[in-house]
Amino acid sequence: MLKNYFKIAIAVLKRRKFFTFISLFGISFTLTVLIVLTAFIDKVVGDDYPDKKRDRSLYITSIEEIGKDSHSSSPPSYYFLNRYAASLKTPEKITLFSGFSGTNTYINNKKIAINYKYTDANYWEILEYKFLEGKPYTRQQIDNGERVAVISADMKKEYFGDVASVVGKYIEADNIKYKVSGVVKNLPITSYLLYSDIYLPFTVAKRDYKHKAYLGDCMAILLAPSKRDVSKMHTEYEQVVSKVPMENGQFTSIFSHASSYIEGYVDTGNEKSSGVTIALSVIGGFVFLFMLLPTLNLVNINITRIMERSSEIGVRKAFGASSRTLVYQFIVENIILTLLGGLIGIVLSLIALYLINNANLIPNLDLTINFTVLFCGLLVCLIFGLLSGVYPAWRMSKLNVVTALKAQ
């Protein structure tokens, strides 16, 4: 039966090549855009290098102070996190690290821009950076205030050129020489929480990193002993924050949350507007509008094509085929068409992703089709086929035998 439908579908596709082209163009192009979009989102928020323990981690990325006429928000300070987050009971480990900021260095009359980030020792235990050579700096080295650094592979190439090993060599940044203790795999800048060119211990910071203020440029990752404890950890931090005394009389409330990676990633720094809601509605709206147009287009074309076959429908109905069988047949045909478009779409998206990766729009952001994306794509294809097939098939099945046959 299915084999028969398949044969008919192919025959119909061959009959009106122009219409087939329009349908396939619409489906494959729409699918390409959706696959590129999902590949991008998947890479930006779904890539778990280097924070592989994301499912049992919570991120503290911002603090907000609100008063009657004033409102300020920024990442919290080392002082705040060290005092209120580091004392939590539930987490197994906690790491504090600063956001990245920029500085320069000059070698051989060439300027190199460097992004640096301060971390503690736990940072290297919680996050599983891939060390291409060397190892992270130790707690001992941090406590001694040793000038040591972990650098990214890109930085190694830019500063030292093509040399085999740089561990033990010195890199100058911000007018200070740091001894390289390890080289890690590159991160794209889109993982902005963890991205940096060089990583330094807090204790070598030029400014007083323990400065007493709530606002600063520090972030924290709390690691729970197991997935079950994550919500407990969340609640514990909420309770601690609710008891934090106001920094001064200007403010009446303080907000800071330990949230999952995605919530932390799209945090707007405003208690009233949730970043997740905004991101979801923007992406949802885009996808909806974007799919609505090709779907309408396909429905239009499908109706035209089905009406063209009214005599076939009439004959089949006259010989006793029920409406249901006919609807079933046309939906199957349509799904075959969309799957064919889907295949072309996947090929097109491979080409598009290749072009995007080669253009190197964002360094180190290598987009790939992975199984999630492929699955999303196929699902989208099926929904597409159903959406654009059901209405025409329903219209067709209501066709009267007499009119259908008379039309010729």
Place this chain on the structure above:
Amino acid sequence: MYRHLFKLIWNKRKQNSLLMSEILVSFLVIFAVFTLLVYNYQNYRKPMGVDYENVWVINYDGDIGIKDNDSINIFYETLRRNIKSMPEVKEVVFSSNNIPFAPVTMQNGFDYNNKHISHVNSYTVEDSYKDVLNLKMAEGRWFNKTDAVTRYQPVIINRSLKEVMFGREGAVGKVYGEGADHNKKQVIGVVEDIKFKGDYAEAGYAHFVRADTASFRWLSRMMIKVTSGADATFEGRLYKLLAGQMKNSNIEIEHLANKRKNINYFALVPMIVLSIVSCFLIINVALGLFGVLWYNISRRRGEIGLRRAIGATGKSVSSQLVMEAMILTTFSLIIGTFFAIQFPLLNVFNLSAGIYLTALGLSVLFIYLLVMVCAFYPGKQAAAIYPAVALHEE
């Protein structure tokens, strides 16, 4: 004739309603894209307001570990003298960190004559700011040494803020604010708009406050105007000088021209991506429309043949078909315009009505053109139908 066409459309309302909704949705998509493009283009056409070539930005940490105000001032004055003594340096200015093309915003509200204006950018700058960035004054003067001791706090506003606050009358000399005299502000000059957020962003409202001796505690940006011959070797020397003097601070030197490029990138990338995507969408829709219209005409061969047989010219047949498509489009556009017009009426996204109306006009024109092009070829095909052949088929 039109009544007849309406009747023809009404008879096939079910099929036409789908076509109409397709045109409607494409109109809305096109409207959104045009709004973005018109907005960006209008901003792009306005002058930048600053000279960014050969201006370098130095980021440092404001907190240098000195407590006493006088000592802080002496420290920064020495630093300024040392930088200025380098032959490549023309001028130096200290500023709050919302320098041009930086993603930092500091805003507050403004009250004058019971009128409240919110989102006014506030910049704390020094006297040499105008020379470093080569600002143009529209009215009055820039800050100078005489502003150190005044009855009211002297401020300079930009043209946009002046127009919304004082209208056509002159702004110089106006006093606003509440409380004691030293809390009130007096406008001493109006500066031409500066596009602080890059080529494609609005200038917005801006007011400039003169940095006083207490400001050095928190200022954290320097901008220096260098000669065109300044290169990386000089930059390295400058860097060493700064790092040697400000031992407690991290230092970064950036070029204003590069910062402009980076911030423009954020406006350009979404624009390019949206344009490419909508371009493909339009091709998709155009092909679809074309196919459906074409098919409809081949189904109406009998009707067309009959019309030709009783004397209609080929031209009138094809124009009838194009007109039908245009009337259909007009229906969708009326509905679409109803939705689109809500944007300026409800003042969504705070864009001026002019931008929405231009975008609306452009998208209406675009959709008409699109449908015309799609209907033209099928119309011509219809005109080529021979009555004898068409009627013979029946």
